[in-house]
Amino acid sequence: MELLAATPIVYGSIFHFNINVKNDYIKLFEKESFFKIKEYEQCNISNDNFIVDKYPELKNKFSECIKHLMNNIFFYKTDFFITRSWLTKTEPQGSSEGHVHSNAWLSGVYYPEYDEGHQIRFYNDVPEIFGTDPKEYNIWNSLNWTFTPKKNSLIIFSSRLRHKILTNNSLKTRYSLAFNILPNGTFGSGDSEVAFNFKERKQ
16 A cells, blocks of 8 residues: 555545555456446446445455554544445446535545546635636645546545546546445544444445
8 A cells, every 4th residue: 555645625635545456356346236327327336335345355455545544644543434335337428426425524436447538526615715826726726636546546535525527538437436434433522522333244
């Protein structure tokens, strides 16, 4: 696992990891069953929304990256739990609308392969009160940021960051595995303290 970059967008940073895996997950993902999202004829979601449980190698790699954030970036005392996970299958010219992940704290998305036509965009929905066109755009003055993930990229971000799958401008179907995270155990203190008690599902 290698943390490639951390991209701050005001209230929600984006952490970009490269992970090493043994399996060819494209071939495995192609065998999964999907349903079409009504609003987007060429965007599909897996029927299984606990999909990461089927892929222990990936789940372990994701957990390694999340632990790195907890222990070395955020310095949080709490543990964490992956609540839901699903595959997206976006056919050529397919896309999604901008959205956030409700009822989640952090979210992640894994890309098993690289294609320059497969991109994801994140939005800064809390712009500065004063604004002017900069000489050039960077992570500090941009209202959105677009990633073209490399092979075996994992992006972890604040669940409230609006994002979208950009139009798949390649000839290949785009696959990704997304998941949501909540704290597990005691979180916060005083009148803001809350106790989460998630347990692993029985297979």
